[in-house]
Amino acid sequence: MSLLHLLKGHSKDLGGGMLVKRMLPAAAQRSVGPFVFFDHFGPATVHPQDKHDVRPHPHIGLATVTYLFEGAILHRDSLGYEQLIEPGAINLMSAGKGIVHSERRPAHLRDETYVNHGLQLWLALPLELEESEPSFHHTPASAIPEWRGDGVMLRVLMGQAMGLASSVKTFSPTLYLDLALEAGASWTWSEPVQELAVYALDAAVLVQGERVEPGQMAVVDTRQPLHIESAPQAIQAARLVLIGGQALEMPRQMWWNFVSSRKKRIVQAAQDWQAQRMGQIAGESEWIELPEPGPKA
Secondary structure, three states, X not given: OOEEEEEOOEEEEOOOOOEEEEEEOOOOOOOEOOEEEEEEEEEEEEOOOOOOXXXXXXXXXXXXXXXXXXXXEEEEEOXXXXXXXXXXXXXXXXXXXXXXXXXXXXXXXXXXXXXXEEEEEEEEOOHHHOOOOOEEXXXXXXXXXXXXXXXXXXXXXXXXXXXXXXXXXXXXXXXXXXXXXXXXXXEEEOOOOOEEEEEEOOOOEEEOOEEEOOOOEEEEOOOOXXXXXXXXXXXXXXXXXXXXXXXXXXXXXXXXXXXXXOHHHHHHHHHHHHOOOOOOOOOOOOOOOOOOOOOOO
């Protein structure tokens, strides 16, 4: 078999009926490059009465990367940033030593029915940046470079590919690509990357000759060129996401919304959140309680 792992993920209810497909972390694959978390949400029809808002919650030791295919989300954080996230843009928030943010339905959609569909990924920050100052960066869709070939469209969200380089900030060698294949099309890529995975978003494809169903992630052997093609007899286009980059220097501890190389740091973050010492978002009065049981030192 030419794939290292074929991950099937699992469904996770974030509350209020908001379901996501969680691919990372997995028992067989805790991370791919710097990516330690991969959630695919939607496509989900959001009605005015639905309660899909994500109330204020904290992070440490990671950077969140939010990318939409449809819909809109309003990001607000304890640094004072308020940003409308729309399809095709990259929203990058580095938590460092600690940040609080919320992700809510924008005001202009409060009384509308619409579709939300996207991805939220987490990058583990390099060891030397785990306790860095938090920061926020937004890159609009118009600034994301695109490459087109025969039946292929590629957006370079982070890193470099096909002679194009994204301006989105990275903290270590990182690859994040949005790939669209027309029915019958194929794409081969041979640029060096230490770790790499392919997620089939909405249609089956062949990765290194192996069939990958929608909602599955193929972790590939990077010692050979990557070859992706639409499935035999495919009649629809396929959308895929590629993630990868330099492997982590060491495994990370993860509990709830916290990532760190040290278990004690996660325990401290939980205590800080419980005492509401991690910052406030102007205009927000709600917050998500710590899950039980708490982290173990």
